[in-house]
Amino acid sequence: MPKTSVTPLTIIKVDKNSxxxxxxFLAAEEPLEIRLGYGASSNRTQKSISVTMRTPGNDFELAIGFLFTEGIIENAxxxxxxxxxxxxxENVVKVELLDGLDLDMSKLERNFYTTSSCGVCGKSSIDAVKTVCRLPEFVSSEIQFSAEKIYQLPDLLRQNQTIFGKTGGLHGCALFDANGKLLIxxxxxxxxxALDKLIGATLQQGLFPLNQYLLLLSGRASFELIQKAYMAGIKVVAAVGAPSGLAVQMAADAGITLIGFLRGEKFNIYCGAERINTNTQLIHRSEQLSTLLK
Structure with a gap:
């Protein structure tokens, strides 16, 4: 664990008896600027494209994941x-692209200023995302995940959140295969x-496409996280917290299975139930009831 990921502090702890x-220990939060170099070798352009508040560590993965999920690069x-x-x-990462790489300059003209709480909030609709981001075509996924395996995933993620264990103040995400094995x-x-770091790591490790894995989020499922999952070809997303309405719409339009409120031995399926291997008769009856109530 990088020393800069946590900050020690002496505090006064108050309870009823003492x-x-x-x-x-507090989770560190510092700015990271991502600078991009691109163009012909004889006429290189240097541009600052993002400033985000992050926990130091895995900065290169964060930069690579960000560039990919924003459609600036296609691969590492x-x-x-x-x-x-x-x-x-230092808090500045410089990424140099291959000489002469053809970029969509309209994407570079956007201002990427994000915060740790909200991320890229300027995308107000799914159509806006589709006009800005490169949405790749990945092979369709017939993968299925059993409910019994899914129940176990939050505990496995928590066991691998080293900094959260010390601070209690970080978001986490992880990729799992159909056997419930945590990959990263x-x-x-x-x-x-956190998700950009994970996607950047998978790009570096050559794991793409990610259509055979389940993405677990430690908090809520927001629209931008579903967008990033879509960019990476992920077909199943599970969140410990709630999804937003736009996240559900994005997932349904993108053919993503979306699970929320994964706690203990229960969860909600918002779309894409065909990839969850559970009591299919109950799901079918639920769908019939839903149709009758419309």
């Missing part, structure tokens, strides 16, 4: 180099940063 001084092979500008722990997990003070 007041004590004790050491606590388009990056010629990536580094911190002024040493290992990332965490960050910003939920969209």
């Amino acid at each position: 007041i004590i001084n004790t050491e606590d 092979a388009q990056i010629s180099s990536i580094k911190h500008c002024n040493g290992l722990h 997990a990332r965490e960050d003070v910003g939920r969209h940063n």
Whole structure:
């Protein structure tokens, strides 16, 4: 765990029977600027394209994941180099793309200023996302996940959230295969940063496309997280918290199975029930009842 991911602090802990001084740990939150270099070798353009508040650590994955989910790059092979500008722990990452790479300049003209709480909030509709982002065509997924396996996933994610275990203050996400095996997990003070780190890591590790895996989110399922999942070809998304209405609409339009309120041995399926292997008769009856009530 990077030393800069947590900040120690002496606090006063108060309860009914005592007041004590004790050491606590806080999740670190610092700005990260992503700079992009692109164009012909004889006429390179350098541009700052994003400033986001993040938990230090996995900065290169965050930058790569961000560039991919915003449709600027198609794969990690388009990056010629990536580094911190002024040493290992600095808050500026510089990404150099291959010489002469043809970019959609309209995407670079957008202002990418995000915060750890809301992410890219300027996208007000699904149509707006489709006009800005490159939505790749991945092979269809016939993968199924059993309800029994899904019940176990939040505990497995929590066991792999090292910084959350010390601070209690981070979002997490993870990829699981159909057997419930955790492949990769990332965490960050910003939920969209955590997912960009995870997607960036999968790009670096050559795991694409991600249509055979389930994405688990430690909090709610927002519209932008579903958009990022769509960009990565993910077909099943489960969240411990609630989805937003626009997230459900996005998932349904994108052919994504969306699960919410995954707690204990229960969850809600909002769309794409065919990928969840459970009591299909009960699901079928529920769908029939829903049709009758319309």
